[in-house]
Amino acid sequence: MNQSIILKRNIHSDIKLHFPRTSNINHPDFNYRITVATVSVLHVFICQLSLSSQLFVAYRNGRVDEAVSLGFLLCWIGGDLTNFKSCYLSNQLPIQILTAIFDMNTDIIILSQFMYYRLKNHKNKMIFQPQLFKDSITREKVRLSLWAVLCLVYIPYSFR
Template sequence: MATARFPGKCADVAAGNWSSPPGRLVCVNGTPWILYLLEECVDNVWEYCSVVIGLVSMFCFLLSTLPQVYEAYRNGKGEEAMSFGFLFFLFSGDLTSFAGCYLTSQLPIQVITVVFYIFTDLILISQFLYYKIKNSSSRKSPVLKWLCFMWCGSASLVLLTLPKLIVDNSASLDTKSTSKSVEVTGYVCGYLASVFYLSSRLPQLYKNFQRQSTEGTSYMLFALAMMGNGTYGLSVIVVLPALKGSKQTFIIKHLAWLIGSLGVIVLDFFVTAQFVMYRKNSSAKGSKLLSVPEVEPLLCEEVELSLL
């Protein structure tokens, strides 16, 4: 299984598949649902576990941005909590991952998943810009709201139509042999994606430190990302006992994305520490504010008695 944010197998040119001369997959003892859905031949328990764990990783990433979208909608101050650098590097990482998957002629489901990631990135960036313009202006602009609705509608239509175009073009792309230069370009895109993903956490860490708060940011965004990166690394390691070829070559092919995934997990631990640290600060401030009303009525009663 291969996806954009854990693109370790995304740069392999269908390494685990057996192809017949007409270009159709031949798999005698493979798992039927994996063969039908992913077009991968899985005939042992190690590869089966790798695919299942990879699917769990994919869904973690698919769901990771939804809590932040809701949190920004709920408080209406998405631009104060999120760093634009974080969103920019995240979007750049998904774009380069998409380029790597497309250049190496990966399965349609892989490219469709990357398209969904890019779509969710655009939603987050659109939310950021919307609240940035809205909250910086003292007057309410109905045009901005209509533009936002039109943008979301057009993006949704593109998301619905683009997968069909990818599936229709995949047959012609699969029949053509991938040249060495194109394959190398795909791997370069994978390395760039890892660099972008690692760089994305640094602006958010600085933003939280600068504000001394994580208010307005959903921790589920980073928690699900940690689960996704962790399960991706596990899916790569689990398949090692079933490899018939060189394990060292397999690790080298996946090294860039493994470094990116493990590095992002380390940085997300720092983000987690900020959530714990700054939550204590906010709770301390809240307790001070709650203590004020208990004093005010007593003072008011003393003033009334003195007047009598």
């Protein structure tokens, strides 16, 4: 039995798309689809494992900011955020959306680890100088707060 779906562009033309049934285990495409799905899921977990080693080494050393800069992290988060947004809005395959969600979660973990160790390692630096208030706030803290505000503003408005 030939299954076809007719999509109507306008009144005068029809497009026929043929989709073979592949739910049958004996069908030649069935093994191919199972293999593709397995490799896709394996790819997601291997990517997560490669990033988990970075998280573990940073945890063991107690320093993240020597290897990764904040600008790089924010660009990376922006790229993964636009990847997730495009996958979601263009109705991509669920494995692609799942990969984008995993990437976003990993980015959030890396950024939070970066901020935690940055603040922990700089806790001895004073915010306010007791003599004069002209240099009361360090340039680095202003830069970090601006990036945090930009991220908080960008994330909610990127889903519109």
